[in-house]
Amino acid sequence: MAQYTWRHASNSNPDNPIPTDHPFNNVNNNEPLLVDTTTIAPTGYFYHRDDNDDNDSALGDDKASSTTSLNESIFNYQYENGRRYHAFRAGAYPLPNDEMEQDRMDMQHHIYLLLFGGELYRAPIGRNGQSDIGKALDIGCGTGLWAIDFADSHPETQVIATDLSYIQPTWVPPNLRFEIDDAESEWHFHEENIKFDYIHIRSMAGSIADWPRLLQRAYDHLSPGGWIELTEFETWASTDDNSLPLNSAYHQYQVLLCEAAASFGKEMNIAPHIHQLILNAGFVHVHKEVQKCPLSPWPKDRRLKELAMYMNLQMMESIEPYGLALFSRVLKWDTPRIYALLDGVRMDLRNLNYHMYSRVHCVYGQKPYN
Numbered sequence: 001m002a003q004y005t006w007r008h009a010s011n012s013n014p015d016n017p018i019p020t021d022h023p024f025n026n027v028n029n030n031e032p033l034l035v036d037t038t039t040i041a042p043t044g045y046f047y048h049r050d051d052n053d054d055n056d057s058a059l060g061d062d063k064a065s066s067t068t069s070l071n072e073s074i075f076n077y078q079y080e081n082g083r084r085y086h087a088f089r090a091g092a093y094p095l096p097n098d099e100m101e102q103d104r105m106d107m108q109h110h111i112y113l114l115l116f117g118g119e120l121y122r123a124p125i126g127r128n129g130q131s132d133i134g135k136a137l138d139i140g141c142g143t144g145l146w147a148i149d150f151a152d153s154h155p156e157t158q159v160i161a162t163d164l165s166y167i168q169p170t171w172v173p174p175n176l177r178f179e180i181d182d183a184e185s186e187w188h189f190h191e192e193n194i195k196f197d198y199i200h201i202r203s204m205a206g207s208i209a210d211w212p213r214l215l216q217r218a219y220d221h222l223s224p225g226g227w228i229e230l231t232e233f234e235t236w237a238s239t240d241d242n243s244l245p246l247n248s249a250y251h252q253y254q255v256l257l258c259e260a261a262a263s264f265g266k267e268m269n270i271a272p273h274i275h276q277l278i279l280n281a282g283f284v285h286v287h288k289e290v291q292k293c294p295l296s297p298w299p300k301d302r303r304l305k306e307l308a309m310y311m312n313l314q315m316m317e318s319i320e321p322y323g324l325a326l327f328s329r330v331l332k333w334d335t336p337r338i339y340a341l342l343d344g345v346r347m348d349l350r351n352l353n354y355h356m357y358s359r360v361h362c363v364y365g366q367k368p369y370n
C-alpha cells in the first residue's frame with residue numbers, strides 16, 4: 001500500500017529553503033507531510049510516493065511508477081566534458097541540465113511564442129475565459145516556463161508539469177505543481193484518479209525511446225473529449241534553394257546527430273512523424289500546422305529576420321548540448337574532434353548564403369467521447 005506525501009525541495013537542497021512566509025514553514029523538513037493527493041502541492045513541494053511494496057524505489061526499475069522524492073539522488077548530478085547532466089534516471093536524456101542549457105530552453109520558449117503569435121497552444125481549449133480545462137499535464141517541462149504561463153493564464157486549471165530534472169523555480173502559480181518523473185515509466189496519476197483534459201508535449205525530440213507507448217499513456221490518462229498537443233522543431237535544416245552544401249559542417253553534424261540518436265535509441269528528428277503518431281494512437285479531430293523558422297537572419301522579411309536572430313542565438317547554444325554527449329558516448333569521438341566540428345557548424349550558422357530553416361510541427365488531437 002503506497003503512502004502519498006509532499007516533500008519540499010529544501011530537504012536536500014540548501015539553496016532552496018522554505019520561504020519564511022510559506023504556509024508550511026513550520027513543517028520539519030525531514031518529516032514528509034501526508035497530504036490529500038487530489039490537491040495541488042504548495043509551491044516548492046513535490047509529490048512523493050512511499051511504497052511499502054516492491055515498488056519501493058523507482059530508480060532503475062522501469063515497472064515502478066517513477067515519481068520520486070527530491071532526495072540526494074536528484075541532485076547527484078553527472079558532470080561530463082564541462083557540462084552538468086541529470087541525476088534521476090542518469091544517462092536517459094543526453095542533453096545537459098545546467099544553467100547554460102536552462103537559458104537556452106528559456107530562449108526557445110520565447111521563440112515558440114514568436115512563432116505562434118504569443119499563443120501557448122493551438123488546441124481549441126479554454127478559449128474566451130471558458131474553464132473547460134480542469135486538469136492539464138505538461139510532459140518534460142524543462143525550466144517550466146510554458147507550464148507557468150499556462151497556469152497563470154488558466155487559474156481554474158490544475159496544472160502538473162513533469163521532468164527528469166529539478167530545474168524549475170519554486171515560486172510558481174498556486175495551481176501548478178512540478179514533479180520529478182520519468183515519462184517513459186508507468187504513470188502514477190491513475191492512483192490519484194487523475195484524468196487530464198489537456199496534455200502538452202513540446203521539444204522532446206531525442207528524449208523518448210517509445211513514442212507510441214508515450215502517446216498511448218497520454219490517451220489513457222485523458223478524459224473523453226480531452227486534447228493532446230505536440231510541438232517539435234525538425235532537427236534537420238532544410239533550404240528551398242539547395243544552398244547548404246552536402247559537405248558543409250552543418251550537414252555533417254545533422255546527419256551524425258540523427259545517426260547517434262538512433263543508435264542511442266531515441267529518435268532525434270521526430271517532428272515529421274508526430275502527426276501520424278497522434279493519428280495512430282486513436283485521436284480524432286487531428287490538426288496539423290507546420291511553420292518555417294529560419295536558422296540564421298538571411299530572410300528579408302522583418303518578422304522572419306527578428307525571429308531568425310533569436311533562433312540563430314538559440315542554435316549557437318544548442319549544437320553543443322545536443323551533440324556533445326551523443327558524439328562522445330555513442331560515436332566515441334574525443335572532445336577536440338567534437339569541438340572542431342562544432343566550430344565549423346557555428347561558421348555555417350553565420351553564413352547568410354546558407355538559407356537554412358527548420359520546420360516546426362504543431363499537431364493536436366482529441367480523445368473520442370465514446
Ligand SMILES: C[S@@+](CC[C@H](N)C(=O)[O-])C[C@H]1O[C@@H](n2cnc3c(N)ncnc32)[C@H](O)[C@@H]1O
Nearest residue numbers: 093140141142163164165182183184202203207
Ligand atoms: C529540450 S527540453 C524541452 C523543455 C520544455 N518542454 C520546453 O518546451 O521548453 C526537454 C526536457 O525533457 C526532459 N526529459 C527528457 N526525457 C524525459 C523523460 N523520460 N521524462 C520526463 N522528462 C524528460 C529533459 O529533462 C528536458 O528538460
